[in-house]
């Protein structure tokens with residue numbers, strides 16, 4: 151029970167020592183921002199008011215800026231477990247008395263020997279799966295919940311973090327995410343849970359568009375408006391329903407959703423290899439979660455779309471706006487929606503670039519394309535790689551790698567449709583880690599979505615061929 155005893159130790163460290171100088175670093179994605187929201191609220195309820203900072207990642211470029219010598223306690227959330235040796239080496243090189251360090255994280259732990267002054271709280275220590283059972287905000291939430299059951303109102307943040315990190319990969323939340331966090335949120339009537347279609351965009355775009363951009367299976371509906379209209383008409387006739395082209399998924403009844411889903415399933419069956427069919431249901435049907443204090447039809451009702459909004463801001467290094475929205479300050483709403491629109495415009499423009507101006511190179515087991523920072527901004531190239539599966543020349547049965555040229559070095563983004571990753575048991579994170587380390591870079595992420603930074607692209611593709 152290493153994780154639980156570390157949680158106890160961390161709690162003791164934070165609460166019982168009455169440190170004057172505390173600083174909290176959190177990651178910048180949806181999970182990181184929600185970790186921040188949980189910690190800030192929990193600690194202020196305890197009368198503790200640390201300094202807070204956001205950090206994109208701990209690496210050799212950023213670690214020198216962390217003022218370890220100025221604080222008694224440094225807390226990292228949703229990052230840190232993978233950089234313990236680096237932190238220790240940095241502190242040793244500073245010739246200072248080490249501060250106490252607490253890490254609340256769910257990423258892979260990597261260290262040779264745990265320094266005595268660091269407490270690393272990570273569910274993987276008890277054999278839990280940090281990709282689907284608990285996220286960074288979830289670890290922070292369990293810390294808060296351990297202090298007082300009155301903190302259970304913060305469960306909504308932990309759920310948002312989990313969805314932001316795609317921990318509902320298998321169609322629904324599982325493990326501690328489900329048995330503790332979702333249960334708390336349901337008990338307090340903060341969220342609803344219901345069986346649903348797995349199409350993205352239940353409150354913010356018509357069913358029509360959701361079908362159009364479904365990228366797990368390429369069917370004749372992919373990116374084809376008139377066929378989608380025919381498909382919806384077919385469903386209506388067969389099931390005697392009246393779904394219109396402008397209906398949003400949230401407006402459909404459960405029966406209508408089931409009708410659309412089963413007809414869509416039947417269609418997909420004709421397009422996927424036979425061995426993949428058993429995995430089809432879980433990319434079409436799943437569970438969706440909604441925040442009951444937000445109106446239907448808004449960007450903040452479904453956890454998935456809310457999470458997209460937060461990421462749209464943080465990708466452009468805007469953290470204040472999503473954090474305020476998370477705390478319930480809706481006066482930032484128009485700012486956030488403005489950023490979301492800008493983000494969507496960038497995506498649309500970049501998709502045109504991929505369609506018209508970029509060559510997709512086909513290899514035996516994967517495909518890749520190269521772009522410069524001017525063609526597609528480095529901060530969205532991963533999303534574009536994922537969306538590119540709706541384009542004809544991209545093979546939806548193979549993973550895709552995007553190599554984007556930065557001012558210095560290259561950013562690599564890898565994506566693979568969920569269905570493909572289930573059916574072929576593909577682990578892109580392993581492949582990208584291997585190839586990027588071979589060329590002197592660093593990489594990581596999930597099986598089906600990950601990234602890396604490399605100094606030189608020469609030989610990178612060769613190493614990928616060895617590992618994919």
Ligand SMILES: [Mn+2]
Nearest residue numbers: 181228286315
């Ligand atoms: Mn995370």
